[in-house]
Amino acid sequence: MDFGTIGAGTIGQGIAGHLVTAGHRVILSNSRGPDTLRDTVARLGPSATAGTVAEAAAAEMVFLAVRWQDIPAALADVAAWDGRILVDTTNQMTGPTPRDHVDLGSETGSEFVARHAPGARVIKAFNTLFAQYIVPDPRHAEGRQLLFHAGDDADAKTDFCALADEIGFAPVDAGSLREGGRLMQVGGGPLSALHALKQN
Numbered sequence: 001m002d003f004g005t006i007g008a009g010t011i012g013q014g015i016a017g018h019l020v021t022a023g024h025r026v027i028l029s030n031s032r033g034p035d036t037l038r039d040t041v042a043r044l045g046p047s048a049t050a051g052t053v054a055e056a057a058a059a060e061m062v063f064l065a066v067r068w069q070d071i072p073a074a075l076a077d078v079a080a081w082d083g084r085i086l087v088d089t090t091n092q093m094t095g096p097t098p099r100d101h102v103d104l105g106s107e108t109g110s111e112f113v114a115r116h117a118p119g120a121r122v123i124k125a126f127n128t129l130f131a132q133y134i135v136p137d138p139r140h141a142e143g144r145q146l147l148f149h150a151g152d153d154a155d156a157k158t159d160f161c162a163l164a165d166e167i168g169f170a171p172v173d174a175g176s177l178r179e180g181g182r183l184m185q186v187g188g189g190p191l192s193a194l195h196a197l198k199q200n
């Protein structure tokens with residue numbers, strides 16, 4: 001399987017680092033173009049390359065790692081998802097604290113993302129963890145970092161869990177994009193910012 005990131009900041013680079021360590025190829029992208037990511041991909045290693053958003057989004061599994069307000073623009077250039085997996089790492093926040101969360105009414109943040117990526121099989125993941133629990137090796141002496149995720153497509157979940165497990169996390173299925181996504185989102189979701197380890 002090949003991988004892409006839309007967004008190459010703290011979270012995009014952190015996930016790309018795990019993918020490279022596990023021996024996978026990953027294309028990173030941002031809004032300013034591949035030339036601006038030359039140093040970043042050099043640091044990550046030879047299986048990381050920089051591309052356009054369209055090139056990154058052509059991968060079989062794509063990680064969306066942009067700030068909330070940038071989601072519509074970041075997804076606008078992707079012509080068709082055709083069932084590729086989009087892992088939504090975002091939080092509906094316009095500022096640094098959960099107090100800055102965006103109230104979408106009855107729609108969850110993950111449904112908002114799915115609406116902007118028609119045809120993608122969306123998995124919500126990584127958003128419940130602070131960056132310091134995402135970026136380093138998630139395998140600790142006391143156990144592996146729990147990684148909650150939600151989604152509506154069973155096969156996409158299977159693929160995501162296999163990858164999460166391979167890169168060292170302990171995946172935990174929180175349910176559907178709607179119900180699981182609600183449990184995981186900022187602004188009241190009980191799994192948001194819940195950092196825990198699984199022994200083994």
Ligand SMILES: NC(=O)c1ccc[n+]([C@@H]2O[C@H](COP(=O)([O-])OP(=O)(O)OC[C@H]3O[C@@H](n4cnc5c(N)ncnc54)[C@H](OP(=O)(O)O)[C@@H]3O)[C@@H](O)[C@H]2O)c1
Binds near residue numbers: 010030131
């Ligand atoms: N940091 C955390 O602790 C944490 C933890 C869990 C989840 N999250 C969530 O993860 C997401 C990313 O957070 P982050 O901390 O990685 O943010 P960040 O460091 O600010 O990175 C955001 C990235 O998005 C890129 N970007 C902006 N507009 C874009 C566009 N139109 N198309 C493509 N790329 C675009 C930015 O690059 P350019 O500006 O150069 O385009 C940058 O590479 C957020 O939604 C955040 O809520 C963050």
